[in-house]
Amino acid sequence: MKPSDKPTRSDGVTARDIDEAFFIMDPRTSDLHSLNPVGARIWELVDGQRTVADIAAVIVAEYEVESGRAEGDVVEFLQTLQTKKLVDL
């Protein structure tokens, strides 16, 4: 995954707030994936327009974390979503 990649949400995958928890729903597998608030924010930012670097920059600004660490965490999280076929590049 490169900083210039633009991740998109996989077809049919949706997300919901349920009882103060955030879930990604994958109807292909009937799996629910629970995300913490930072993960939920990253999911919100996955729109096919923003690059991985753009998403990391938003996280740096909103969560006051060091940019190198944020980019690494964002990449790792997006790679996990990609492995679960929840996002495409």
Add this chain to the structure above:
Amino acid sequence: MAQLRGVEFCLEGDGTALARHVTAAPPDVVIECTVGDASRASWTVCRILSTQVDAPRRRIAMELTDWQATFDLDDRRVVAHLPGPWPLALDSLLRTTAQLFAIATGKALLFHGSSVVRDGVAYVFLGPSGAGKTTSALLSVEAGATILGEEYACVGGIGSGRPRAYTLPFRQRTGLLTEPQAHPLAALYWLQQAADDEVLHVSPSRQLTCAVRAVTIGVRHELLMEPAVDLCAALLRTVPVDVLRFRESREFWRAIEADRRGAGVAR
């Protein structure tokens, strides 16, 4: 739940399983079914040939080896065709109808799981293939329970805050046909085979994940998954899913009883 038109007089064999579940209540969905005259020399496994979802119009078209049908979720109408007067094919059609419309009407959830009644209340056992759903039901009989279902567990009354487990008028995997019954739902358990018997209380998000994984949604599409998730969340506000670690013996009931005593729940 369903009114079936056009097929009752065509069926050979045992259609009485359905007749025993006839009620005077207005139907939630009407199924109009035509029946061909194809014979069936030998049993083959029913396969799904195609599924098409028209999400904006909330219609689902399915073609299987044994039947084809269009399900209109808003009009609550099913138009179906059986190639021949095959009772098992009708069973399959009605199970799919129940799966889809239970969710679409918000009235119930069909879980891939077993259910038993013990001391007047129902317990549902969920889990992946091989987890022990059928085993736990059969072992429960040794512990004084009766089986509501071995393959599917129907939970209704979710919106009332007093959910109940129901039998379904479908033939079980073993050929068992059950009498119509409904009992208050006491507990849901996600099974894990282990060296010891223990009930574990898990986080709400894990409970929801387990419950949704166990729902028979019928068609893997967000049109059905989203309301299924909402129904599961509503159910779990009243009856949580606990993890039941169990050895393959009826002694797991001691762990259930101890847990329910600890929670102050009357058996």
